[in-house]
Amino acid sequence: MGYLGEIFVMAMTAIFIQNFVLSRFLGLCPYLGVSKKLDSAMGMGLAVIFVMTLASAFTFLIQKYLLIALGLEYLQTIAFILTIAALVQFVEMVIQKNAPALYKSLGVYLPLITTNCAVLGVAILNTKTFRSDGITPYNFLDATLNGFFSGVGFTFVLLAMAGLRMRLEMAPLPKSMKGMPISLILAGIMALAFYGFMGFKI
Template sequence: MNTLSQILVLAISAIFIQNLVLSRFLGLCPYLGVSTKMDSAFGMGMAVIFVMTMSSAFCSLIYKYLLVPYNLTYLSTLAFILTIAALVQFVEMFILKNAPSLYKALGVYLPLITTNCAVLGVAIINITPLPDGSTYNFLFATLNGFFSGVGFTFVLLVMAAIRERLALVDLPKSMHGFAHGMILAGTMALAFSGFVGLKI
């Protein structure tokens, strides 16, 4: 299988088959919290794509060239969290300066990207041995972070679009807010489980 085919397989797998939110159930806090409006969902998605891509790249380099050679792999989680925290600080300062309204809309969920288990999960997936015993190289680790971020953003936008439509519908009081969010999340997870049997 050539490199382009491997990248295509990685993209389809990260976005649809092994979607972080609907298949691995990582990153549910911003998924449910920021998916009420399309604009805030889009802003959060772009921030997550950037942080996920950059953290995958940096964490891959840190693991390969710092932790493994000095036999410090037991510090990988700590090193990854510190790397992610530094990137989130950069994104937070950038959004605050260039899009204050988006910064206000995202609220507490923007700094929570630091502790978003989806971002840390991708960094750990990148160093986890594959079935053949190898791990992702720098290129594939970075691309896995990018495609996982795209998958996260995709389901976030779909959820936001559905919730915006449901806001216009006359629902029983018991179905407002978090309740219909959980039902939608479960329904979307069931729909995406159909991709699991996809042979690529």
């Protein structure tokens, strides 16, 4: 399998088979919190893609050249959180100055995902997963791409949820089911549906 095939496998795994929300159950807070409207779900999704990609790249470098080099792998969690928080703050400042339009659409959501578990999750999983051959650990490009695809998977599920919830607003539901209860049931059904992807061999 060439490298393109490897990327394809990685994308399919991150988006469908090992989706961050529906099979790893990370990032559930924005999944239920920001999925009421399609456009805010889109903004949140883009912010997550952005931060996940950057965080994957930076934490990979931190892990390889700082933690492993000095034999301090047990500091992984704290070092990654520190890196991601600083990175998000920095990126926020940069885009506020250089891309006001992008800042307007991402601005509110960026600080919200600083300490999101899905972002930390992708950073940690990058250090523990292997390519499809099962022995080669991820290199820098693999980790960055995996971060990107995981973000895409998150956005995909968030958008699907937002679309469904917008339709449910109109549905003639019993009063006790309106709002969060039906959303939780919906989330469960979506997770079951995604369970069908589990075990696919690409």
